[in-house]
């Protein structure tokens with residue numbers, strides 16, 4: 001048959017290759033700055049591809065993520081995170097907002113107070129790993145907010161910690177990402193990949209979420225309680241999917257955000273930051289955690305330098321195409337911004353961008369620009385719904401730790417251990433551990 005004829009196959013191959021090259025070099029995106037290779041291929045780990053453009057500018061952020069329904073939808077990339085086969089429900093958006101914008105500080109205070117001593121103690125033992133403890137802390141925080149009193153207590157309970165590990169240390173994403181970016185390649189190497197990156201299975205987390213979401217007496221401030229309002233018309237699996245999604249979104253992000261930040265302020269080069277923070281905390285023992293300007297600047301600077309989600313957040317250009325930062329981009333092109341770049345590229349707003357310097361947040365010059373370029377939680381209607389909870393968790397933990405302790409890096413740690421390692425969506429310390437020494441503050445040093 002002609003289709004098995006080698007010359008015929010060669011001609012078809014040539015035509016297809018020619019057509020592909022023509023399609024790539026005639027792409028309207030060819031005029032954009034960027035590596036020329038991106039005209040031809042999608043580099044799996046980078047957000048540059050024949051149909052994908054990344055912006056690192058305020059104009060890009062405003063246009064793509066602008067609130068009020070900018071029309072730029074999230075791409076199928078987010079299907080990778082579907083829980084129980086359901087996407088995050090937009091119908092329940094106001095339930096999420098109700099619950100998360102109004103973090104009941106009283107509960108957070110009580111729960112955190114008892115956790116902080118545990119973080120200090122846990123971080124001293126022979127098996128101590130600050131990174132895991134901070135994940136535990138974040139896990140307990142988010143499950144409280146989801147379904148208190150049915151939340152976890154993983155800082156003290158090893159079985160609960162196992163649930164956290166199952167959700168947070170999930171290596172199936174790499175496998176699913178190859179499937180998303182390159183289905184033909186995945187068909188060839190998928191079997192081999194699954195040896196290293198097992199399909200996602202979280203039976204312990206499922207058990208927790210499925211049973212907690214069946215309870216009808218969770219605290220009034222919880223997301224579960226709000227979602228159970230008939231107005232949202234959500235069935236049990238809708239609520240479970242929503243809660244599992246929040247749980248997964250709220251562990252590594254807050255945990256690793258805190259981890260990188262505490263590591264940085266424990267370095268000799270940043271001990272002046274720790275000291276100024278301690279001075280603020282000691283001078284204001286009765287001031288609420290969200291009314292302390294230096295603490296706020298330290299957290300902002302931590303999230304600027306070490307954004308927990310540094311990667312591009314992909315969206316589709318709406319029908320008809322749009323002009324973004326002066327470039328016309330055709331409809332259905334994937335466009336994005338990424339926190340790692342927007343936090344560094346404008347050196348008027350962020351002079352010496354690689355320097356960890358909380359003081360920059362007090363400079364009047366460029367204050368508005370800095371705020372607008374701050375993209376750690378993304379922005380607009382599909383930005384982080386957990387932002388207020390995350391900030392409360394971070395500030396309360398830092399306040400309680402640095403009111404009592406000075407932290408120093410453990411001698412066994414290396415700089416390489418704490419390099420930001422890209423986990424494709426979030427970042428984590430390359431060595432997967434963070435060992436800090438907690439030394440009680442010497443009060444006479446402050447008198």
Ligand code: HEM
Nearest residue numbers: 249250253254257308309313376377378382384385386390
């Ligand atoms: C420092 C901590 C955190 C950081 C840096 C962070 C960052 C982000 C970012 C950048 C996004 C946007 C993704 C996109 O637009 O494509 C996002 C979405 C999201 N975050 Fe967070 N997050 C944090 C903590 C939390 C917590 C504690 C929760 C749990 C309550 C949470 C729940 C979510 C959810 C549910 C979404 C998806 C929203 C949607 O699709 O509409 N996050 N987060």
